[in-house]
Amino acid sequence: MTHPLFHPDAEEISLPAVLTALGDETRLNIIAILARNGERAMTCGQFLELGSKTALSYHVAKLREAGVINVRPDGTKRLLTLRRIDLESRFPGFLDSIVTSAGTLPLPKHQEMADAAETSGETEWT
Template identity: 90%
Template sequence: MTHPLFHPDAEEISLPAVLTALGDETRLSIIAILARNGERAMTCGEFLQLGSKTALSYHVAKLREAGVINVRPDGTKRLLTLRRIDLETRFPGFLASIIISAGTVRLPENPIMADAAEAPGETEWT
């Protein structure tokens, strides 16, 4: 049985928690990938270039618990989306600044990601 994942309500998202979550290069890379690919469905294999499944689960949990991303179970997979509206409402312009700065984070080369910009959606996580 899957337990519901904790996500803070929009009004509970705190700037210190968000800044702490974004204070890691791997988590910034995850945000950059989500932003660059229009929150498109991707396989976790693309994220595995950033670390092991265990490490990525930890980083995704930190982003989720801070209110930066939404994680929705879909069978054995997890769909990741940036909480753009919630973050923009709480901290106007903040996410856009983070996305711009995260764009300077060196991401691993992945030819699949070049095709990802074509179709928006959610990001698949297994």
């Protein structure tokens, strides 16, 4: 990356921006999965069940620009982590309530896409 990835400072994180970022099924799922994974970082590739490579890149950028997650390059991968501390200091109790409430993950989308990709032999779904 010639340009470092933009991350808003903690005090610049805006509530409407965070709400907008989380007001999308795919992004809410990313956050819920990240939260349930504890403090461990995850890669974009671990969310491929939620959408295409391109779509995920788009959604991850949205979450990063809103200040919800941190994205750190690591080799060819990107390590994603929740900005728990920053979010808690900015909006106390908010993240916990979201993660708790998002507990029931919707059904896996893109089932037909998964089938199509499987028949074409392009994608291995773990």
